[in-house]
Amino acid sequence: MFKKIFSLSLAALMVISINTTVFASSSQHNHEPVSVGNVIHTETGNDVVIKVNEDQSFYTAPLINSLLKATETCSHTQLEAYGSVTAQSNSYNKSDSTYCYRIRTVQNARCVQCKKTGFKFYGSWTKYKHSYPLFSSTCKECGYEK
Secondary structure: OHHHHHHHHHHHHHHHHHOOEOOOOOEEEOOOOOOOOOEEEEOOEEEEEEEEOOOOOEEEEEEEOOEEOHHHOOOOOOEEEEEEEEEEEEEOOOOOOOEEEEEEEEEEEEEOOOOOEEEEEEOOOEEEEOOOEOOOOEOOOOOOEO
């Protein structure tokens, strides 16, 4: 019992003396509904969702003039991500009391069998909670006030 109290008080003293964040930003996967046929608006144009995984990550193909580009489509279902990974972030408005921002990965993809490229792989969103410094009610990431 004494060891438990001693370790808890030691931890509290370390937090106070170092002035670190008491509530570290924890991540949680959010399963937003994505389905085949949804249109994703990107910087380079529009993409249409062609395959959705169980964790709500998905693959897209380019959509040009509201039609799926025939040369970019593939009947194969074995798509793989390749190349460099880029992060896509999205901040919430300051009225969200739980989450500060979210991030997902975006990567080029190709068919494993026929090697056609032009597809994209979007990872599922990972949400990050507000992070408050010790004895503060303002999020240090976005400025949200409790």
